Amino acid sequence: MKTLNEKSKENIIIVAHRGAAGGNIPCNTMAAYEIALKQGADMLEVDLNCSRDGKLFLFHPMMEFSHMNAPVLLNTLSYKAVSKMHYVNFDRTKTQFTVPAFDDFLEQFKGRCYINIDKFWSNPQKIYEAIKRHGMVDQCLVKSAPSDKVFDMLENLAPELPFMPIVRNNHDCHEQLLKRNINYVGVETLFKKDDEYLASDEFIDKMHRDGVLVWANSIIYDYRQQLAGGHSDDTALTESEDKGWGWLADKGFDFIQTDWTMMLVDYLKKSGKYYK
Secondary structure (H helix, E strand, C coil): CCCHHHHHCCECEEEEECCCCECCECCCCHHHHHHHHHCCCCEEEEEEEECCCCCEEECCCCCHHHHHCCCCCHHHCCHHHHCCCEEECCCCCEEEEECCEHHHHHHHHCCCCEEEEECHHHCHHHHHHHHHHCCCHHHEEEEECCCHHHHHHHHHHCCCCCEEEEEECCCCCHHHHHHCCCCECEEEEEECCCCCHHHCHHHHHHHHHCCCEEEEECCCCCCCCCCECCCCHHHHHHCCHHHHHHHHHHHCCCEEEECCHHHHHHHHHHCCCCEC
């Protein structure tokens, strides 16, 4: 596969947050990820968890009540028990979809797309070994809040694994990361207002001059905590696509993470903002 830098020269990299869920198809399932690729996603964002007996699987920690209507923590169960659990749909009715093993996910999507692994820092050694075992180091991306502990771990364990720090307000570790033995490919920005430094042309231009890609989130976890100055999926769908997604594309962000893959791709292509 092309490197993320190479891919970013072709089009804005569209990241499907937990796949493409809807109706009876829950997030973080194989079906949701297959649908996201059909809708035009370049990258799949996955949440990882680990069973009591050390088996990695796809599931957002602490979301059992929301996604399974079950008062249980999956990481306290054996993987045999985890694999028998069923997701519920948006009406909280049991579905046919069960929890995928990370190994099965990697094998199914090997060579087909990029993968952003969330919760990497909960089990870095185990996750890295799985990625290497499937020969998918160049296909995967990990992110974290910046810290010397994280940088040291990456440098010692997985210096070739593509990495992005997640930053808010400023990016003080940029020069340090350029000098370390870390595959520093980009930076994820979080900003509440358009006039913040991380949303400025000055910042984005500097990152690009230094060969670093820039990630923006149009997803919304909580409407009271904007991740991209209000240029969100909600804004695009209920007010103006130009104000939501178009603003991010025009600013020069290389990645947009969304919960509405097909509509974002359709808008970017129709508006002439998709291809570089």
